[in-house]
Amino acid sequence: MDEIDRAILRELQVDGRIPYAELGPKVGLSPSAARLRLQRMIDAKAVQVVGVTDPMTMGQQAMALLGLRVDGDPRAVADELSRHDEVVYTVLTSGGFDLFAEVVCAQPRDLLDFINDVVRPVEGVAAVENFPYFAIHTHRFLWHVD
Secondary structure (H helix, E strand, O other): OOHHHHHHHHHHHHOOOOOHHHHHHHOOOOHHHHHHHHHHHHHOOOOOOOOOOOOOOOOOOEEEEEEEEEOOOHHHHHHHHOOOOOEEEEEEOOOOOOEEEEEEEOOHHHHHHHHHHHHOOOOOEEEEEEEEEOOOOOOOOOOOOO
16 A cells, blocks of 8 residues: 555545545546546455444434453354344453443433343353443544555
């Protein structure tokens, strides 16, 4: 990945729907050359272009990161949790928690019920810590592209 590829990625982070007619000149390429560069990165699986929803605008008002301690294989717990629509992602970790899961629910009560009725009963879950957060403004994920 060279500096032009990184420039393309930086522009896409600002506006993932930027037309190639605008993208190319911003990174010093023709529109067709910018399209070919991006397609090469997608084909190499170095880049994935996806849509990201804002849970608040989708009616989800309760969001939390769950830190889980697991007895046994945390991959089995991650697999089980990822079957539920409320779980945005799971990630295996090292340190104080074996697994993190990001969860979104319609209301705070739904989040509490999900933790108590779905997460805690999963075989292998030894402890759950709930780190709720509130999105006051729309956010986006920007990765520093070097």
